Amino acid sequence: MFQSDQFISKEHLQKWSEKLGFEFKTQSAKKGEVFLKHKQRCHYFYYVSKGFIRLYYLDLDGQEMTHWFSAEKMMITSPFSFFKEETNILNFQALEDTELILISKDQLNLLSDQIDQANKAFQSLFVEFAMRLSRRIMSIHTESAEYRYLKLLEEHPLIFQKAKLAHISSYLGITQQSLSRIRKKLVH
Amino acid sequence: MFQSDQFISKEHLQKWSEKLGFEFKTQSAKKGEVFLKHKQRCHYFYYVSKGFIRLYYLDLDGQEMTHWFSAEKMMITSPFSFFKEETNILNFQALEDTELILISKDQLNLLSDQIDQANKAFQSLFVEFAMRLSRRIMSIHTESAEYRYLKLLEEHPLIFQKAKLAHISSYLGITQQSLSRIRKKLVH
DNA sequence: GGAAAAATTTACCCTATGGTAAAAAAGGAT
DNA sequence: ATCCTTTTTTACCATAGGGTAAATTTTTCC
Numbered sequence: 001m002f003q004s005d006q007f008i009s010k011e012h013l014q015k016w017s018e019k020l021g022f023e024f025k026t027q028s029a030k031k032g033e034v035f036l037k038h039k040q041r042c043h044y045f046y047y048v049s050k051g052f053i054r055l056y057y058l059d060l061d062g063q064e065m066t067h068w069f070s071a072e073k074m075m076i077t078s079p080f081s082f083f084k085e086e087t088n089i090l091n092f093q094a095l096e097d098t099e100l101i102l103i104s105k106d107q108l109n110l111l112s113d114q115i116d117q118a119n120k121a122f123q124s125l126f127v128e129f130a131m132r133l134s135r136r137i138m139s140i141h142t143e144s145a146e147y148r149y150l151k152l153l154e155e156h157p158l159i160f161q162k163a164k165l166a167h168i169s170s171y172l173g174i175t176q177q178s179l180s181r182i183r184k185k186l187v188h
Numbered sequence: 189m190f191q192s193d194q195f196i197s198k199e200h201l202q203k204w205s206e207k208l209g210f211e212f213k214t215q216s217a218k219k220g221e222v223f224l225k226h227k228q229r230c231h232y233f234y235y236v237s238k239g240f241i242r243l244y245y246l247d248l249d250g251q252e253m254t255h256w257f258s259a260e261k262m263m264i265t266s267p268f269s270f271f272k273e274e275t276n277i278l279n280f281q282a283l284e285d286t287e288l289i290l291i292s293k294d295q296l297n298l299l300s301d302q303i304d305q306a307n308k309a310f311q312s313l314f315v316e317f318a319m320r321l322s323r324r325i326m327s328i329h330t331e332s333a334e335y336r337y338l339k340l341l342e343e344h345p346l347i348f349q350k351a352k353l354a355h356i357s358s359y360l361g362i363t364q365q366s367l368s369r370i371r372k373k374l375v376h
Numbered sequence: 377g378g379a380a381a382a383a384t385t386t387a388c389c390c391t392a393t394g395g396t397a398a399a400a401a402a403g404g405a406t
Numbered sequence: 407a408t409c410c411t412t413t414t415t416t417a418c419c420a421t422a423g424g425g426t427a428a429a430t431t432t433t434t435c436c
Binding site for chain 1: 321
Binding site: 352353354364365367368369371372 | 412413414415416
């Protein structure tokens with residue numbers, strides 16, 4: 001679930017793969033498809049070249065909890081499984097027809113060993129990602145659900161075009177009913 | 189606020205600094221001292237060689253909200269300010285007499301350019317940190333305050349020796365009164 | 377364009393946690 | 407030891423958001 005809007009483009013990947021003399025695998029997923037399931041090992045860092053992805057996990061009651069959204073040009077993986085030997089708990093679902101570029105662990109290591117620019121780009125990506133998570137915790141701890149909703153709407157309007165309200169409410173950490181109540185209140 | 193228990197030791201730092209032919213600056217802080225304040229630029233990645241650190245920010249009402257604790261052998265920084273040009277919002281407070289090793293941005297760049305092991309170590313550190321933050325969000329969204337308290341107590345008992353309850357309650361995202369109620373309930 | 381399915385809203389009552397304020401306990405300094 | 411300060415607990419009432427269930431709206435698809 002790493003992601004970056006600004007550091008790595010499809011062209012970067014293309015150039016790097018040529019430099020190192022290999023091709024990245026690609027994969028496509030239909031709207032609604034869960035193309036990587038929890039308990040399955042996550043072998044790749046995914047670059048979303050087209051489409052929109054939701055990452056979710058199941059809580060103890062079996063409820064789907066959205067953990068992340070990823071739009072085009074962003075990168076995602078399950079760090080628990082890709083970087084560590086832990087069991088993956090994340091499900092990767094395409095919210096619309098999606099095209100992915102797959103970077104394996106070996107390829108990532110080659111990239112960061114051999115291409116200084118790639119190394120720096122991935123480092124930036126990690127830092128960016130950690131900053132977003134930090135901010136999200138701060139937001140949960142100090143801002144109301146209503147305010148968090150408004151902020152998400154303003155900062156990531158795309159999510160509201162692609163995702164169901166149930167996806168968004170679990171991302172915000174509230175029930176769908178609460179989100180509905182908040183929306184109603186704000187209209188009037 | 190990056191931290192790692194397992195990847196970077198004082199000996200690593202020592203060895204690396206010799207290899208590159210420079211010395212890291214050091215700094216000490218007395219118990220209670222806030223040695224880096226919000227709005228001040230954070231110029232260093234700090235290695236805690238001795239002591240215990242709390243990172244906190246002020247919410248809109250001016251309440252101190254604990255964002256992170258850092259024990260000996262861990263590393264911390266304000267990514268907002270160290271990696272980006274954003275205003276630092278974090279305060280670094282020593283909860284006991286503390287010794288720090290300071291790594292500047294230039295030094296960090298040299299380390300990751302010149303020493304493969306250091307590059308990999310820092311990358312691991314970023315990944316570890318992001319995983320912790322992710323887990324913390326999942327925990328907030330699916331577990332009760334009581335359960336989160338018990339988990340913190342079990343996984344990081346040291347925090348309960350070093351920090352005030354007000355520090356811990358704001359880290360958990362609840363009021364001190366609620367934490368007190370939870371503790372009372374659990375004793376009986 | 378109508379039936380079936382899915383998504384969203386509404387209603388009702390409930391509970392965990394918040395806010396204010398005060399009391400009690402613990403810790404430090406002389 | 408005692409006074410003063412800080413920390414922690416307790417009490418009281420208020421409220422945001424949860425849980426269950428049903429009604430309504432929107433989407434899908436034949």
